[in-house]
Amino acid sequence: MKNIHKIERNPNFLEHLLIIIGSLSMIVIVTLTAFTTYHSAKEDVLNIAEDDAVRIGTVIVKHYQYDLFNKNKLNKGWSSLEIDMFDRHVKYFLSQFEIHKIKVFNFKRNIIYSNERDIIGIKDKNNKSLTKALQGKINSHLVHEDETVDLSEEKQLNADVVETYFPVYNDIEEIVGAMELYVDVTRYKDEIIHRVTTSVVNISAILIIVFAISYFIVRTGSKEVKSLLDRLHNMAVYDTLTGVYNRGAIIEQANKELSLMKRRIINGEPPKCLGIIMTDLDYFKKINDTYGHQAGDKVLCGFTDRIKQSLREYDVYGRWGGEEFVILLPETDHEKAAAAADRLRKLIMKKPFSINGTSLNITASFGVTCCYDPYESFDTLLAKSDEAMYEAKESGGNRVVSKQ
Template sequence: MNLDSTRPERQKNPEGLLRLFLKTAIVSVIVIVTLKVFSFYQVFSGFVISTAEDNSVQLCHLLLDQQKSFLFRNVPGQGMQLAIDGKELPVLDRNMRSFLHPFNIIKIKIYDNNRRIIYSTEKALIGLVDANNKRLSKALAGKADTELETKGQTHDLSEEKLLDVDVVETYIPIKDSAGKVLGSFETYVNVTKYRAQIRTGLLILTAVLVLILVAVFGFSYILIRKGVNQLKQAQAELEMLAVTDVLTGIANRRRVMTRGEEEFARAIRSGERNSQPAQLCCVMLDIDHFKRVNDTFGHQAGDQVLREVAQRLQRSVRPYDIIGRYGGEEFVVLLPDTSFEQTRLAAERIRMAVCSEPISINGDGITVSISLGISCLIAEDHCLDDLLKRADEGLYKAKNAGRDRVEWV
């Protein structure tokens, strides 16, 4: 009988735990890498925006200092105001472009406090009023506002077309010496060159993170795998102990009864399906005068006899027959799909296998015999106990008839 094939399904649980760990590890790697990459992108983008804003503020202050004669007018009753004389606009534009050329500024606008564009490197915009611009409103309230945007198409100061450009757009309030807001700059700084750096940084970060996480989870997997294998081995040993007789190594009574109930039900179904008598037979055997062996040679010798009888019993039956220690010196064999005559012959074969050759105990040979009772399933049997009971009665009949024989009722 192969006990390994009958292990409970719950032994698969450790493998399920390992698969769960793998799924969790994969999801964790994806989530961690995604969050870290996103965080890195946010930090790097923030740094680019902050740097571009600081540079824009400094450039605008320099512009105001250099071009203030073109940008400011003292209006009677209103004080200093942002205003550009149309006649001076070409000169201002030339000065602006010359000043901004070495930098990454691709466009600049100047608004007065009425939201009107009084100057732009894009000349078509001059004179327009940007009434609904919330970011401009923030700048006219005295606070700078900066955003990073990707523009599909724009032009630089040389009127050359630029495609797919990353731009930091900054609104910078223009204030007089008293802190009054007179208008606002709007600058466009080309930061596309940082895109490749960000991409490279993200790739390096992703690779490093993945390697670290794979190393950590891989090492953890090895440890867990080792633990799972040990757990499976322990489970297998415990389950084997639960169904195996420790002394003889064959099935214990509990296991025999469980398998016997299964075979009993299968035989009944098979008989009903084929309209034939159900076939399941039983051999019950007991070692003759076993107490005398214990008293004469000791309990260790008795244990050796039990082990040897179990081994000879195993060698005498078919691989799919069910054998087990029923209790004490008593053994049972269940033979599926077997007729009465075949069972009688099998019992005789078992008897001869046990008694034909002495059992060696510490160099001495002990000859033992066994008594056997057999029974086969009949229509009146309602459960396995009915079959076992008749085999047991046959066993006692063999004992009473002088032992070392096969009997039935």
């Protein structure tokens, strides 16, 4: 029985939308938090390492400026013995700190000293950080252990370092060169990871709580919306008393059947016919006046039950208004529609209706027509069956009248 009106609606749309937006928002926010925290921690490490490098470099320059920037030595170069002695002093000093490498440049960009002896004398031409240092600017950047460090001739370090460049001044505050220090910051890696992890966990926990509260609110609202939609749907489609189709739903179902008939004709298939029955309870007003409207309502509900018993599963029926009902019989010609109406008439007449302990003999009148032309409007077809039904009632009721 076509007693379910199918319409497309999704009352859970808000829930689904919240889940999608919430999930995407959490991913974006957590990613941004991790990114921001990492770069903030990285900046802190750079500042700490830069301060350490400048402080250590200043001490080195203060103690060894004469050896490093003595004009005679710069012109003549260092002897191997002088480099060995100076190297021992510097390495002893650097051993107290986490310094992997030191390079000292003169103003011409030549490396005049490094704890890696094989790069002494090399000119670093295209180093932008060195250029800034020779212009009086301190600058640093983080170099990971898997990245190539500085000049291609140098060894790769097995540690994360902050590479810091800063200018070297003489006694009259003139820039005479620059120094580059590699400060080991591997020990900060765990701290950075911890800060990022803590931030991500905290923000995730907050977002989950906010999302859970929002989801609860939306889900509660969604249930109310679904309940309201169901009520509106039932009001729009079903008769509130009997639970069968109302007038609007009957018209919609009839137009669907007519459209199917048109499609068959367009496809060159044999046309099908549609049987239409209008029925009305005889003397229903008398029942209401005698036994009350509640008894009348029970009669109407019992009447719809008997209609259901007499019809096929795919037949359509509904309440047209008052005590009038309309029945649609797909693929049923005029003769079969009249026979179906007569079976229902006998079923109603045969068994009395029991209302509050009172047995009532009920009869009904039926008007039957049949549609062979799908281009004929449903209003016209219904008018024919309605006219036939009133002929049946005027003839005394409890009968079937057919009209083409």
